Amino acid sequence: MKFAASIAIALTGLCLAFNSAVASVSAGSVNELIPSAYRKIGKEYSVPPAILYAIALTESENFYKPKKISRPWPWTINHKGKGLFFKTRAKAIAYAKSLIKRGEKNFDCCQMQVNWYWHNNRFSSIEQAFDPYTCMRAAAQIITEYKNKHGSYEVAVGKYHSPGNKQLQKAYKNRVMKKLRLILQGKRS
Numbered sequence: 001m002k003f004a005a006s007i008a009i010a011l012t013g014l015c016l017a018f019n020s021a022v023a024s025v026s027a028g029s030v031n032e033l034i035p036s037a038y039r040k041i042g043k044e045y046s047v048p049p050a051i052l053y054a055i056a057l058t059e060s061e062n063f064y065k066p067k068k069i070s071r072p073w074p075w076t077i078n079h080k081g082k083g084l085f086f087k088t089r090a091k092a093i094a095y096a097k098s099l100i101k102r103g104e105k106n107f108d109c110c111q112m113q114v115n116w117y118w119h120n121n122r123f124s125s126i127e128q129a130f131d132p133y134t135c136m137r138a139a140a141q142i143i144t145e146y147k148n149k150h151g152s153y154e155v156a157v158g159k160y161h162s163p164g165n166k167q168l169q170k171a172y173k174n175r176v177m178k179k180l181r182l183i184l185q186g187k188r189s
Contacts (some may be wrong), residue, residue: 110135
């Protein structure tokens with residue numbers, strides 16, 4: 001009953017503002033639904049772990065067999081608007097290397113879909129970009145930078161996806177917000 005009440009309060013906060021929702025996510029048993037890596041890196045960068053996890057689900061959600069559990073998939077590339085899910089890290093890296101060799105550097109990689117063209121300086125190599133922890137740290141850095149510059153997670157999340165296009169920012173914030181609501185309700189997808 002305590003959990004249901006805290007969810008109801010949190011959802012009310014969601015209606016008021018994105019930043020209110022972020023604050024309510026960090027409490028109690030809802031936080032336990034978020035995998036420990038997201039909690040750890042969120043703490044390192046002072047980014048609410050639920051935001052990191054909601055972004056990862058928005059960007060690379062995949063269903064694990066046989067139970068069809070929804071989780072972010074680390075071996076994901078988005079190239080020219082097409083999401084590609086690879087079975088292994090090695091296959092994702094090989095594909096990314098083939099893109100780079102052809103001169104195509106504008107693609108997103110890993111569970112957080114960090115754009116290689118704009119953010120490759122955050123990694124020592126393409127292999128490192130597909131390390132789930134390193135990728136989460138890069139995403140947390142980007143979000144932190146936008147949050148510090150613009151003062152809110154709402155703006156930071158939108159700019160994480162599309163720094164220069166307000167229409168795309170709004171659509172993306174709404175998709176992340178939907179995942180955030182599900183997390184608050186104790187669901188993954």
